[in-house]
Amino acid sequence: MCPDEETLSAYLDGEVEEPFKSKIAEHVKECVKCSAKLESLHRIKSILLEENDPEYIESMENVKRRIQISMVADNYFFGRLNSFWKRKVVLPLPIAIAAIVLFFFVGVFLISNIPGNSGIHMMRIRTEPSGVTEVQVTAPIEDLEQLLKFIDNSNFKKEVIIKLPAQSQFLMFGEPAIVKEAEFSGVR
Amino acid sequence: MLHRKKKNENFTFNEVYESVFPVVFKISYRITGDRGIAEDLCHEAFIKYFERRGSFPSIDEVKFWLIRVIRNISLNYEKRRARERLAIDRYKKVAKVEDRGEDEKLLLKEMEEAIQKALEELPYNLREVLVLKEYGGLSYKEIGKVVGISESNVKVRIFRAREKLSRLIKEGELYVS
Ligand SMILES: [Zn+2]
Numbered sequence: 119m120c121p122d123e124e125t126l127s128a129y130l131d132g133e134v135e136e137p138f139k140s141k142i143a144e145h146v147k148e149c150v151k152c153s154a155k156l157e158s159l160h161r162i163k164s165i166l167l168e169e170n171d172p173e174y175i176e177s178m179e180n181v182k183r184r185i186q187i188s189m190v191a192d193n194y195f196f197g198r199l200n201s202f203w204k205r206k207v208v209l210p211l212p213i214a215i216a217a218i219v220l221f222f223f224v225g226v227f228l229i230s231n232i233p234g235n236s237g238i239h240m241m242r243i244r245t246e247p248s249g250v251t252e253v254q255v256t257a258p259i260e261d262l263e264q265l266l267k268f269i270d271n272s273n274f275k276k277e278v279i280i281k282l283p284a285q286s287q288f289l290m291f292g293e294p295a296i297v298k299e300a301e302f303s304g305v306r
Numbered sequence: 307m308l309h310r311k312k313k314n315e316n317f318t319f320n321e322v323y324e325s326v327f328p329v330v331f332k333i334s335y336r337i338t339g340d341r342g343i344a345e346d347l348c349h350e351a352f353i354k355y356f357e358r359r360g361s362f363p364s365i366d367e368v369k370f371w372l373i374r375v376i377r378n379i380s381l382n383y384e385k386r387r388a389r390e391r392l393a394i395d396r397y398k399k400v401a402k403v404e405d406r407g408e409d410e411k412l413l414l415k416e417m418e419e420a421i422q423k424a425l426e427e428l429p430y431n432l433r434e435v436l437v438l439k440e441y442g443g444l445s446y447k448e449i450g451k452v453v454g455i456s457e458s459n460v461k462v463r464i465f466r467a468r469e470k471l472s473r474l475i476k477e478g479e480l481y482v483s
Contacts, residue, residue, distance in 0.1 A: 127465035131439065133446045162468045165475070166425075166440045169418055171328075172335045177345050178327050184349045185323075185356070 120152050121145065127159050317365050319356060326369045327352075329442060330376045336437045337380040339426045347383060351375045373442055374452050381430055424474040432467035435460055 121129070121142055128134050129142050146153045311318050330351060334344040351372055362368045425433060438449045446460045453460070 123469075124461050124465040127468060128446070128461045131446070131464070133461065158472060159465075159468055162472045162475075163440065165421060166436070166471075169421055171332060172341060172344070174328050174331045177331055177341060177348070178323075181327070181331075181345050181348045181352065182323065184345075185352055 120149060123155055123159075126152060126156050130156065130159050130163060315360055315362060319359065322355070322365055322368050323352065325365060326372055329369070330372050332441045333373060333437055334376050334380045336422070336425060336441050337377070337433065338384055339422050343383060344380075347376060347379050350379055370448070370452075373438070373444070377434060377438065377452055381434060384430065421475065424471055427474055428467055428470055432463055432470060435463045436467040436471070439464055 121138075125134060125138075126142070126146075129139065134142060146156055327348065331344055331348050334347045334351075335341060338344055338347070354375055355368060355372055362371065425437070428436070434453060435449055438444045438452060439446075442449075444452065446457045446464075449460045450457045455463075
């Protein structure tokens with residue numbers, strides 16, 4: 119007697135115990151119908167298994183970075199900031215979660231790299247007498263990932279300081295806003 | 307912090323992350339079909355784990371727990387956006403046939419996409435068990451525990467998922483050629 123098709127499918131997954139397992143193995147050799155069914159189930163299984171895995175390395179890095187950022191914020195709020203982050207993090211009091219101000223010292227060539235509609239805005243560009251250029255940027259919290267991507271892609275490995283603004287409205291709710299809007303308006 | 311061991315646990319967050327991320331990501335990706343979304347959901351899942359560190363005896367336990375979490379949040383996400391998604395998919399499918407290239411690589415990629423799409427057309431209750439089986443590598447018993455159904459129910463659902471999937475893929479082939 120033929121096993122039901124669910125059982126054939128389970129057999130394929132190695133989920134059928136002895137003695138039934140051997141019985142099915144025997145039966146499938148003889149029975150055209152069951153061997154055809156098993157074959158077609160097998161095809162579907164292998165199609166799925168042959169699917170290339172999604173490239174996860176990059177995602178793994180992205181998510182890790184985001185977890186680290188979450189923890190920076192977390193730690194800050196609980197007053198237990200540890201220096202586990204590779205980048206230097208300056209967190210003045212009181213904290214505003216609405217926006218982040220980023221200072222980094224870059225060559226001017228970099229500036230054109232800022233993606234147009236990314237939510238990252240140039241606030242101020244200043245060249246120090248020492249020759250370094252300081253670029254001040256704001257980015258909404260939700261764009262942090264993009265901001266970090268931007269920094270990483272900017273083949274610039276000097277000094278990056280991410281600073282949460284020293285004073286600002288404490289916006290727990292509503293849309294992330296750009297801090298000190300007046301200063302950057304028109305300077306994009 | 308990521309490298310420090312929590313009391314009661316002889317492994318670090320980082321070790322868990324390195325060993326469990328791939329499978330958690332894969333499950334989420336196969337359920338949602340979207341890399342960006344899968345990243346969001348993995349982020350959420352690992353933060354949840356981070357908050358509960360110290361309550362797991364082994365990495366395996368963490369893995370199992372995380373698979374449950376990712377399954378839940380991925381499915382919830384999917385259900386929320388299901389309706390809007392369907393419409394977009396239909397549109398994409400039509401567009402794709404038109405701009406097909408001859409390149410073999412492209413064809414292969416297309417086939418993969420078609421299979422992922424077919425997977426996404428399975429109803430949730432069938433999709434999740436099949437994903438947990440083939441991409442999560444779980445046994446029927448474990449799947450039963452994750453989903454909250456009996457082992458024999460898992461067996462039935464996996465079979466139905468395979469049947470339905472092979473029908474969808476066949477239809478897809480007819481459609482494409
Ligand atoms: Zn038979």
